[in-house]
Amino acid sequence: MTATAAQAPNPSISDTFYTSLFEVDNGERIRACLQCGTCSGVCPFGYLMGFPPGRMIAYLRADRFENVLESDTVWMCVSCYACTAVCPKEIPLTPGLMTRAKEELLLEGNVPTELQDALMNSQRYGNPLGESPRKRAEWTKGLDFDIPTFREAKRPVDVLWFVGDYPSYHPRVQLTTKAMAKILRVLGVDFAILGPEENSDGDSQRLAGERGLFEMLAEKNGKAFGKYEFNEIITSDPHAYNAIKNEYPKLGINFPVQHFTEFVADRIDELKPHLKDIGERRVTYHDPCYLGRANDIYDPPRKLLGAIPGVELVEMTHNRTNSLCCGGGGGGMWLDGFQWEKAHVRLSEWRIQEAVNVDADILAVACPYEPPRFEDAAKMVQGAGRLMVKDIAELLADSLKMEE
């Protein structure tokens, strides 16, 4: 490093990095940073990061980015967009600065082992869990109706359901996947899934600094999308939604996509006659970072919850743009051990505490990372004994089930 610094014509590591940030949409706004520190203050782990966003920018300006590369606390960033949402100069801190910093750390080999395993699995098997790609559609086996894959359907289909990693493989999340299948069936949607041809959307890997892996996975999905005829993509995974909507187009992969909650909210009048009272329930809704802050989808999930007879919707202290993070984003899903060692608190427990504070019976969620994370957290939080964590799809399906 010092050798390059000594040769005057060569830009320093800080310079190169700083310039590279301009390639991100609106990246040049970093020049306008006021050093107000709001980003570091709102960051859920800002208090124990060596270089929260504001400080990192200060170090860049002081030509000392090397110091950032020596620190491992950048891995505390859960890419939750909290900093980005509050920045008065609207600097793309999450997609630009923090993600680029992780990319540099990854290239340097400064990566926690846990995260390496998830990345290696994604490379090998197309999913971070290290499950067999052949078994990607195995969750459909427990249903009393068939879910066709495009390969089997052999015809144009209206909707491509991008199922996603955790909805396909995680035993807890599979319950929400099955619930979603039921709703699509009741709505009479003409849909199919990719099955083993689907790969991880790659978004969390990208936000964990593995851009090359993201591109590889995106290309595979793009190829699979291109093989079949359909009108739009839907997904229950905000991370997949974000990738297909905002990132795939940059790689020339252009397909219309809707989050499951948007898709169903548009059809709520068709669904309403089938929804029966689930009994009086105080329900609070957790805005997932990649539905809310990253993509401004706040109302459709609430519209769905409001349509379920018996639901009383209450808001937690942090909601909408200032919603709390479950801790799973940006690679956090694969850094639980690492982050626990540094912080000895879990972001998910903070969220559960807020749900308990508003005396909710049910914490409703809309992201596949959340049911296992919040259920796990609920076991640790006092007074959360009767709090249930349910995906909106599960609540809708429960309300449908009463009909039978």
Next chain:
Amino acid sequence: MNKDILVVIEHIRGEVADISYMMIAAARQLAETTEGEVLAVLMGSGIENLAGNLAADKVIYLEDPQLANFTSDTYQQSLENLIRENNPRAVVLGHTSIGMEVASLLSAKSDLPLVSSCLSFSGENGSVKFTSQLYGGKILAEGLIPEPIALLTMVPGGYKPEDGQSSTPPLVITAAAPQFADLEISVKQYIEPETGDVDITSEPLLIAVGRGIQLEDNIEIAEELAEAIGGVVCASRPVVDQGWLPTSRLVGKSGYQVKPKVYLTLGISGAPEHTEGIAGSETIIAINTDPAAPIFNIAKYGVVEDIFDLVPVLTEKLEES
């Protein structure tokens, strides 16, 4: 016609390894088919006493200071010589950090066929069949033991150590080692295992965790169960390689051989590298989500459940009672 079975006795620092007795038990079965004798080969210096309880027809004891510590070259040269002198039908070695390298070296240097990972043998019309364990114990392969002389390396599981032990001392023939040539390997020092921790080889109840535990933090659920029931947590190799538990808790081929009353496995698949260390357990109870996991083949009781669901319930009940 070659008839006798040579068994290479494995021992480290004055103790015969359990696999040696299992090999003798296997060799006795082989010798019955070939109508030959079981010849145990003991190599070392000042360790004649180790021959005492070997259930062999004869023990050939090669006494030489250069054999005091295992090196692959002295073992290979000694055995090459013994095979030439005795013309056995088979030479049985452990599929271990001693036996496997010697067997492979011998196979290449003496041009002898080799079958590795043998679990058991069976005789049929004068020929002898091997059953070997492949692909992490998920597949078994059978075939005939090549003629006229074959090298066989054995994994535990098919025979009991007791069947290779005898209270009547065998006939011991002490012989000189051959003139060793071109020795390139020398032993500098032994490095003792980490001490100060529990001795898992003398614990009556072990709770074993493997790759299925996923995260370092999750070790806690095993520790809590151990505390509730009064057991000790041990692990398979991946967990120790991650640094989540010390080497003193490592069970298996590269770790300790344990013999608890109850060995409870949490999410362990049952790869041979691990199960080699638990053959001496009285009762194995396995919990794994995969009903096809090989661990269920050696367990007495099995539960097909996610450890993360079941173990907290179990711990809670134990704490209540």
Next chain:
Amino acid sequence: MNIVVLAKLIPDLVEELEIDDSGTALDMTWLRLIINELDDHAIEEAILLKERTGANVTVLAPDIEGVDDILFTAAAKGAERLIKIVGDYESGVNNHALARVLTPVMKDLQPDLILVGVEAHEDLDGSIGPLLAGYLDLPFIGYVASIELEDGKATATKEYPGGLSVEMEVTLPVVLGIQVAEEPPRYVAVSKVRQAMKTAEIEELEAGDFDLAGGPTIDRMYQPEVSEGATIIDGSLDDIADSLIGIFKELGVQ
């Protein structure tokens, strides 16, 4: 200092294995191949030695589907030279055949150190490291967990069961069977591997005929019967926990 690492691709156990119609071999239709984990450790150890001593690292592998990926990944980690051994692997190869084919190759490469994973879960005819050492007339130490190089000698730490290790000194050249590298194999970013694909070159060497002598013939291959011994306890989590506690009591550990 020249280090040559030998890496093999073997069936990935994440997929369920099936037997083909002949009943004597694995069904290759759905088989995924993956680098032998211990060979991956051998590559890591070689790269660590390179970083410490400036040695040159060559990685060599049989030309089986997926081999380019593992070679380019090795290059991205720091290997200088990549070689694949081209041949007819379809009809079946064993470690004896592979070791014979590699013997003249290794003689040409003149390595000071040959590293290879100490075993692979598909080995039925011994492990390839000591077989190769035998054919090359080189010493062999297996189950190695660390290596020091000095003055034409290597000091290898060999692991025995029970946590005991032994330090052995050996004159170079030598073949070492790696049990575990001193650091877990590193992750390399996909972009680095893609870069290596553009810049690194894979040399090809012909294997010639495979001589399988020395390995056994398989007459039958099968999956062991599932749960032949285990009594399966089922029911609700509560029921299972109660049954287990009952068993613990019966066995006198509770």
